[in-house]
Amino acid sequence: MASSVLGEAALLSDIPVRMSEIHGMAQRGGVVESAMVFGDARSTVISDGEADVLVGFEPSETLRALRKCNKDTVVVTNLEPSPPFTVAIGKGKYPDLDELQKLIRAKTARLIAIDAVKLAREAGNELSVNMVLLGALIQTGKLPIKAETVKEAIRSKTKQAFVESNIKAFELGFSAAQTERN
Amino acid sequence: MHKLLSEQRGKKMLLLGNEAIARGAVEAGLAIGATYPGTPSSEISAAFFEISRESDLYFEYSTNEKVALEVAAAAANSGVRSMAIMKHVGLNVAADALMTLAYVGVKAGMVILTADDPFMFSSQNEQDNRYYGKLSGLPVLEPSSVEEAKEMIKHAFDLSEKLQEPVLFRTTTRINHSTGIVTLGDIAPVKTTGDFVKDPFSYVTVPAVSRNLHVKLLKHWDEAKGLSEGSSYNFTEGNGPCGIVCNGVSYNYVSDAVKDLQCEDKVKILRVGFSNPMPEAVVKSFLKGCEKVLVVEEGEPFMEEAVKAFAQEEGITIPIKGKGPGQFSRLYEFDPAMVRRVLADYLNVAYEPAGVVDVSDLPEIPQRPPNLCAGCSHRATFYIAKQAAAGMETIFPTDIGCYTLGVLPPLSTADFLICMGSSVTTSCGFSKATKKKVISFIGDSTFFHSGIPGLINAVFNNHNFTLFILDNGTTAMTGHQPNPGVEMERLGLSGYGRIAIEDVVRAVGVKEVTVIQPFKVKKSIEAVKKAFEYQGVSVVISKEMCTLYAKQLKLQRGQRYRVTDKCKNHRDCINQLGCPAFYLRDGKVQINPMQCTGCAVCAQICPENAILPIKD
Numbered sequence: 001m002a003s004s005v006l007g008e009a010a011l012l013s014d015i016p017v018r019m020s021e022i023h024g025m026a027q028r029g030g031v032v033e034s035a036m037v038f039g040d041a042r043s044t045v046i047s048d049g050e051a052d053v054l055v056g057f058e059p060s061e062t063l064r065a066l067r068k069c070n071k072d073t074v075v076v077t078n079l080e081p082s083p084p085f086t087v088a089i090g091k092g093k094y095p096d097l098d099e100l101q102k103l104i105r106a107k108t109a110r111l112i113a114i115d116a117v118k119l120a121r122e123a124g125n126e127l128s129v130n131m132v133l134l135g136a137l138i139q140t141g142k143l144p145i146k147a148e149t150v151k152e153a154i155r156s157k158t159k160q161a162f163v164e165s166n167i168k169a170f171e172l173g174f175s176a177a178q179t180e181r182n
Numbered sequence: 183m184h185k186l187l188s189e190q191r192g193k194k195m196l197l198l199g200n201e202a203i204a205r206g207a208v209e210a211g212l213a214i215g216a217t218y219p220g221t222p223s224s225e226i227s228a229a230f231f232e233i234s235r236e237s238d239l240y241f242e243y244s245t246n247e248k249v250a251l252e253v254a255a256a257a258a259n260s261g262v263r264s265m266a267i268m269k270h271v272g273l274n275v276a277a278d279a280l281m282t283l284a285y286v287g288v289k290a291g292m293v294i295l296t297a298d299d300p301f302m303f304s305s306q307n308e309q310d311n312r313y314y315g316k317l318s319g320l321p322v323l324e325p326s327s328v329e330e331a332k333e334m335i336k337h338a339f340d341l342s343e344k345l346q347e348p349v350l351f352r353t354t355t356r357i358n359h360s361t362g363i364v365t366l367g368d369i370a371p372v373k374t375t376g377d378f379v380k381d382p383f384s385y386v387t388v389p390a391v392s393r394n395l396h397v398k399l400l401k402h403w404d405e406a407k408g409l410s411e412g413s414s415y416n417f418t419e420g421n422g423p424c425g426i427v428c429n430g431v432s433y434n435y436v437s438d439a440v441k442d443l444q445c446e447d448k449v450k451i452l453r454v455g456f457s458n459p460m461p462e463a464v465v466k467s468f469l470k471g472c473e474k475v476l477v478v479e480e481g482e483p484f485m486e487e488a489v490k491a492f493a494q495e496e497g498i499t500i501p502i503k504g505k506g507p508g509q510f511s512r513l514y515e516f517d518p519a520m521v522r523r524v525l526a527d528y529l530n531v532a533y534e535p536a537g538v539v540d541v542s543d544l545p546e547i548p549q550r551p552p553n554l555c556a557g558c559s560h561r562a563t564f565y566i567a568k569q570a571a572a573g574m575e576t577i578f579p580t581d582i583g584c585y586t587l588g589v590l591p592p593l594s595t596a597d598f599l600i601c602m603g604s605s606v607t608t609s610c611g612f613s614k615a616t617k618k619k620v621i622s623f624i625g626d627s628t629f630f631h632s633g634i635p636g637l638i639n640a641v642f643n644n645h646n647f648t649l650f651i652l653d654n655g656t657t658a659m660t661g662h663q664p665n666p667g668v669e670m671e672r673l674g675l676s677g678y679g680r681i682a683i684e685d686v687v688r689a690v691g692v693k694e695v696t697v698i699q700p701f702k703v704k705k706s707i708e709a710v711k712k713a714f715e716y717q718g719v720s721v722v723i724s725k726e727m728c729t730l731y732a733k734q735l736k737l738q739r740g741q742r743y744r745v746t747d748k749c750k751n752h753r754d755c756i757n758q759l760g761c762p763a764f765y766l767r768d769g770k771v772q773i774n775p776m777q778c779t780g781c782a783v784c785a786q787i788c789p790e791n792a793i794l795p796i797k798d
């Protein structure tokens with residue numbers, strides 16, 4: 001959803017965009033990895049170490065995807081854990097959130113870590129976590145896309161009933177990222 | 183109106199590769215489409231299924247790929263444009279039809295889409311289906327991008343009509359599941375009905391006829407060669423001394439790498455989009471201007487072998503590389519950095535690889551493997567089977583579907599799997615070759631796809647095993663497509679038949695048939711024990727709707743459950759069921775009410791009766 005809104009915004013801004021998605025049986029609890037490439041590259045895949053921005057919807061997954069980053073990458077992550085089932089059956093330990101942030105901060109250019117679930121609730125729709133993170137992503141200025149254009153894309157891409165909460169969520173994410181910087 | 187039916191010529195849309203392919207076929211005036219669903223091709227069919235309700239397109243979910251291909255073949259031989267859509271391994275199922283359809287040919291355009299899956303994101307192998315082109319003598323087209331896929335599929339129909347042969351359209355996952363900006367074209371009018379003109383000496387493949395048809399196929403092959411030579415999908419770029427031959431997504435990685443390495447003047451690229459037959463004269467003249475050549479293709483050395491053979495014929499002795507140590511692998515998929523690295527080495531230019539962050543000191547991150555959904559009926563069936571088989575030495579042949587996930591602990595109910603339908607047939611072999619109790623699992627859709635002949639074999643040859651048919655009323659794994667057992671009225675669709683699995687099983691002569699409702703655990707275990715005792719073929723039909731599908735249909739779910747303080751922390755629930763709704767808080771088992779679907783299976787197995795419904 002976040003990537004389709006962002007793709008739509010790129011289309012509105014006349015910026016070439018390509019993406020590819022691998023859903024490792026997403027509905028059955030697997031990991032989903034989406035790559036978005038803006039500009040005139042032809043590839044739809046991002047190799048390890050070559051992402052300019054990494055957005056993680058779950059903290060341990062952000063950490064798992066860190067191999068996509070280099071020292072100049074900006075990382076945006078949700079901080080609300082959603083531990084995989086393997087943790088419940090004792091086949092793995094969930095990483096400590098403070099340590100996780102410290103590590104990512106040390107290895108990359110910037111980390112924006114926000115409690116996106118809380119902000120989504122604040123926006124009036126718990127399912128708008130993706131819009132919160134999208135807001136934070138746009139705030140980084142790493143993408144050649146304006147906040148206004150993304151809002152336009154949100155309006156055209158979401159069901160009428162959710163437009164308001166999605167826009168709100170986007171704005172909350174945007175300002176949360178701003179505060180993080182200061 | 184469906185977005186892919188938009189008449190706005192010139193409109194730019196962000197489309198998934200599979201949607202772009204569907205749109206291209208609509209623009210080409212596709213009249214009849216048939217499929218058996220399979221990732222990564224499924225969204226093409228999903229789009230056709232929706233479109234068919236609003237347009238003249240006839241589309242069907244066939245029982246298997248062979249059926250789909252034959253439905254489409256008859257349509258194309260009646261003069262209407264047709265398409266059969268399948269994943270790469272689906273073409274194995276349809277291969278019998280494919281090989282002789284090539285002899286017979288077609289009258290109207292027919293496209294067979296084969297979606298290959300390098301890296302096996304969702305498949306049991308990563309076979310390279312370009313070889314089916316070679317084996318059958320049919321042309322193969324391969325797009326490099328989403329936007330090209332849309333245009334190329336239109337060309338595929340024209341090409342098929344020109345050659346009077348079906349055309350294989352080969353994609354890979356990174357085409358099917360990539361998204362790009364596509365410009366809409368005009369939609370051609372659909373010719374929905376044609377006519378079949380009797381001509382048995384062209385259509386009935388008895389030996390005397392086929393001997394002539396093979397001659398015709400080779401003539402078409404020669405014509406295809408000519409068309410491949412002149413095809414705009416086989417083009418060259420640049421004028422440098424180092425040749426690069428590439429196809430599909432590899433072309434994208436090569437283009438980006440050449441740009442990144444700033445070595446445009448060093449290379450000459452031949453992009454092959456019409457890859458079977460290979461454009462011989464084009465390749466030969468390409469080779470003449472090169473000092474050396476590198477072939478960049480995922481999968482097998484299909485083009486590399488052809489290029490080497492052409493070089494040999496011309497007496498060209500320049501080095502030609504492709505697959506091999508330090509170059510490319512036949513394994514998995516490529517990525518931009520990999521291609522850039524090999525190219526830098528090949529072109530002898532400096533290359534600074536991206537500084538991947540050091541991940542060696544990261545804490546261990548718990549795995550997140552896919553798991554059967556919370557409340558999935560398969561989990562209950564597996565539990566029941568294992569309880570009923572307690573103390574027996576067992577072998578569990580399984581099949582293709584969500585239930586293959588039973589391979590993971592704690593369920594561990596999958597011991598052998600090769601392809602669709604193999605649960606039933608390998609059970610025949612295992613029960614003859616071993617002394618163990620053979621218990622196999624097959625889903626409803628897979629049973630219709632290719633389970634029935636195996637079951638008939640088992641009855642006829644008097645094998646000894648128990649087959650579970652997991653009837654959850656949908657084809658869950660690939661996205662809840664219909665199958666012949668599905669109640670189509672629930673989807674608001676009329677005019678379909680419906681086949682009851684129990685009727686089929688009894689009709690093929692199975693004497694011991696048990697139907698269970700897997701959410702009634704104790705009763706089911708008792709019934710299954712009886713089935714296990716039976717000498718001969720016994721079938722247990724486990725009937726319960728897929729919970730994800732039920733959720734989509736907005737069917738009411740049961741009361742949710744919680745763990746009360748009667749819990750003594752045996753953890754039988756977690757350790758034996760592994761339902762993802764469970765989690766631990768302070769070392770105690772809890773149920774996530776957001777995930778619980780109220781199947782109540784855990785409540786029935788808890789020795790303390792500690793799991794109780796939440797009272798609203």
Ligand code: SF4
Pocket residue numbers: 028553554555557558559560584585654658659728729730731
């Ligand atoms: S989609 Fe249906 S069949 Fe598949 S795991 Fe989920 S509940 Fe089970």
